[in-house]
Amino acid sequence: MTAAIIDGKAFAAGLRQRVAQHVARLREDHGLVPGLAVVLVGDDPASHVYVRNKGEQTKAAGMNSFEFRLPDDAPESALLERVAALNADPAVHGILVQLPLPKHMDAAKVIDLIDPAKDVDGFHVVNAGKLAVGADGIVPCTPLGCLMLIRDRLGPRLAGLNAVVIGRSNIVGKPMAQLLLRESCTVTVAHSKTRDLPALARSADILVAAVGVPEMVKGDWVKPGAVVIDVGMNRIPKADGSGTRLVGDVAFAEAAAVAGHITPVPGGVGPMTIACLLANTLTAACARAGLPVPAL
Ligand SMILES: Nc1nc2c(c(=O)[nH]1)N[C@@H](CN(C=O)c1ccc(C(=O)N[C@@H](CCC(=O)O)C(=O)O)cc1)CN2
Numbered sequence: 001m002t003a004a005i006i007d008g009k010a011f012a013a014g015l016r017q018r019v020a021q022h023v024a025r026l027r028e029d030h031g032l033v034p035g036l037a038v039v040l041v042g043d044d045p046a047s048h049v050y051v052r053n054k055g056e057q058t059k060a061a062g063m064n065s066f067e068f069r070l071p072d073d074a075p076e077s078a079l080l081e082r083v084a085a086l087n088a089d090p091a092v093h094g095i096l097v098q099l100p101l102p103k104h105m106d107a108a109k110v111i112d113l114i115d116p117a118k119d120v121d122g123f124h125v126v127n128a129g130k131l132a133v134g135a136d137g138i139v140p141c142t143p144l145g146c147l148m149l150i151r152d153r154l155g156p157r158l159a160g161l162n163a164v165v166i167g168r169s170n171i172v173g174k175p176m177a178q179l180l181l182r183e184s185c186t187v188t189v190a191h192s193k194t195r196d197l198p199a200l201a202r203s204a205d206i207l208v209a210a211v212g213v214p215e216m217v218k219g220d221w222v223k224p225g226a227v228v229i230d231v232g233m234n235r236i237p238k239a240d241g242s243g244t245r246l247v248g249d250v251a252f253a254e255a256a257a258v259a260g261h262i263t264p265v266p267g268g269v270g271p272m273t274i275a276c277l278l279a280n281t282l283t284a285a286c287a288r289a290g291l292p293v294p295a296l
């Protein structure tokens with residue numbers, strides 16, 4: 001079997017277009033322009049690229065983009081003050097603090113200060129709690145994007161399927177598990193202490209890898225026909241020593257020989273993260289204006 005490749009880049013482009021259509025209607029009908037504020041601390045080169053892409057894609061969708069940069073050695077209080085100011089700014093519907101933060105800053109403390117209604121990353125405990133109890137809240141972008149890709153392949157009815165999520169981070173693994181549980185999948189969250197991970201992974205109709213270990217999931221970990229979602233984004237040295245290349249948490253060629261559907265890296269889950277951020281910003285703006293939240 002050779003898996004069908006899930007083209008996240010194309011799916012994300014379609015989602016961004018749908019967001020842009022809703023944004024144009026909001027502006028015409030209600031004079032409302034959603035605004036997204038992104039705060040970047042420090043010099044991490046990858047973060048700079050992601051933040052630049054977020055700004056460009058926000059503007060391309062017809063929304064207002066506000067960008068704030070703080071130096072690597074800025075005190076934590078400077079970031080907290082910036083977040084407090086954005087909470088109070090009516091032009092800002094979504095706030096995102098780019099992660100990772102420098103070591104002297106406490107990400108949990110910063111996220112805790114973000115108004116949950118503006119927390120377009122969905123990382124605040126209020127939004128995590130809402131997801132856990134099945135209430136409407138803001139869902140983290142990467143797992144939301146993964147669910148959209150899974151539904152695109154399997155249809156809306158995922159009930160009864162076995163899902164294994166490898167990785168238990170607050171940003172991907174846990175919310176991904178909650179989302180799949182909400183779809184009535186039978187969900188197992190695997191982690192570094194899990195026994196016989198290959199056998200567990202082989203039981204999955206839906207296998208999500210989000211561990212940050214390059215090419216850990218081998219072909220013989222995959223159930224024939226499964227949907228494999230690779231959230232990993234690992235830079236490893238090229239064989240010829242001429243720089244680095246990006247690989248996921250899944251050994252792609254091996255897994256693709258067994259799976260039914262598989263996301264590549266790059267071009268799979270990654271582009272969905274920013275597209276879902278735009279969708280969450282639109283959702284936050286509609287919710288604050290008391291307007292119906294569009295189905296995307
Ligand atoms: N506050 C947040 N910080 C971080 C998040 C997040 O969702 N919120 N996620 C990641 C970084 N990230 C967005 O911020 C992100 C990562 C990757 C991509 C992407 O499109 N990747 C491409 C490949 C890019 C490359 O070549 O390096 C792909 O997979 O095709 C978008 C956004 C951590 N921080």
Ligand SMILES: [Mg+2]
Pocket residue numbers: 008264265266267268269270271
């Ligand atoms: Mg990808």
